Amino acid sequence: MEQQPVLQINGLTGGYSAKRPVLHQISLDVKPGEMVGLIGLNGAGKSTTMKHILGLMTPQAGEIRVQGHKQEENPEQYQGAIAFVPESPELYPEMTVMEHMEFTARAYGVSEADFRTRSNQMLDLFRMRDKSGSMSMHLSKGMRQKVMIMCAFLAGPPLYVIDEPFLGLDPLGIRSLLDFMLEMKRSGSSILLSSHILSTIENYCDRFIVLHQGTIIAQGTLNEVTAQAGKPGMPLEDAFYELVQGRE
Numbered sequence: 468m469e470q471q472p473v474l475q476i477n478g479l480t481g482g483y484s485a486k487r488p489v490l491h492q493i494s495l496d497v498k499p500g501e502m503v504g505l506i507g508l509n510g511a512g513k514s515t516t517m518k519h520i521l522g523l524m525t526p527q528a529g530e531i532r533v534q535g536h537k538q539e540e541n542p543e544q545y546q547g548a549i550a551f552v553p554e555s556p557e558l559y560p561e562m563t564v565m566e567h568m569e570f571t572a573r574a575y576g577v578s579e580a581d582f583r584t585r586s587n588q589m590l591d592l593f594r595m596r597d598k599s600g601s602m603s604m605h606l607s608k609g610m611r612q613k614v615m616i617m618c619a620f621l622a623g624p625p626l627y628v629i630d631e632p633f634l635g636l637d638p639l640g641i642r643s644l645l646d647f648m649l650e651m652k653r654s655g656s657s658i659l660l661s662s663h664i665l666s667t668i669e670n671y672c673d674r675f676i677v678l679h680q681g682t683i684i685a686q687g688t689l690n691e692v693t694a695q696a697g698k699p700g701m702p703l704e705d706a707f708y709e710l711v712q713g714r715e
């Protein structure tokens with residue numbers, strides 16, 4: 468039997484004004500244990516799609532379901548099923564790394580025992596142990612990004628929505644994040660990830676969704692997307708270039 472998708476978007480049209488929608492009839496699924504890459508040029512609509520998924524924007528048409536339910540059915544349950552890593556770190560300047568993690572754990576109802584295990588794992592993985600007592604205003608940009616990522620993974624929800632997480636991370640941080648995302652996948656979580664670093668995500672995502680000017684122009688596995696672009700067996704970047712060039 469087909470597993471119910473964790474995230475299901477059907478015919479989503481949306482954006483910032485009803486007169487000029489940014490997204491046009493978007494339909495996509497993310498299944499349990501899947502990592503799906505959302506790719507597209509600047510302004511293609513990746514972040515806008517994510518804002519709709521998070522329930523921060525209301526669809527003009529179509530619907531979004533997380534674990535089979537729309538946000539309005541049970542807003543608390545809907546929000547609790549998603550952890551979001553935004554493109555740029557949004558932290559409280561005077562709160563320490565540990566305080567951010569504690570705050571997130573409380574908001575998501577993480578047990579004391581799980582918090583201890585996961586926070587320790589995260590501090591080691593992202594090499595942030597010696598910064599755990601530092602206020603976020605005293606951290607570097609990459610370190611602030613790591614705090615956002617650590618907080619999201621601490622929550623352990625069914626769905627992660629991750630907007631361009633690699634910018635600002637050092638090569639070890641990128642590797643740690645990718646390895647950890649694979650671990651989350653194996654434990655059954657689903658990940659929708661946007662990134663411009665196609666060579667990095669190429670071998671990690673199960674499927675890709677190519678968004679262009681608010682429309683999905685290709686989607687599928689690496690083999691399927693490269694074939695749709697007429698570039699079978701070529702890198703994702705070549706396929707992407709082929710798909711979007713001339714469509715401006």
Ligand SMILES: Nc1ncnc2c1ncn2[C@@H]1O[C@H](COP(=O)(O)OP(=O)(O)OP(=O)(O)O)[C@@H](O)[C@H]1O
Nearest residue numbers: 482483489507508509510511512513514515516554
């Ligand atoms: N707050 C806003 N108000 C009005 N229009 C917006 C707003 N944010 C984004 N847009 C517009 O929506 C469109 C899609 O933007 P979006 O941020 O979703 O793109 P993106 O694919 O995430 O791009 P990037 O790769 O640069 O992050 C763009 O035309 C942009 O100008």
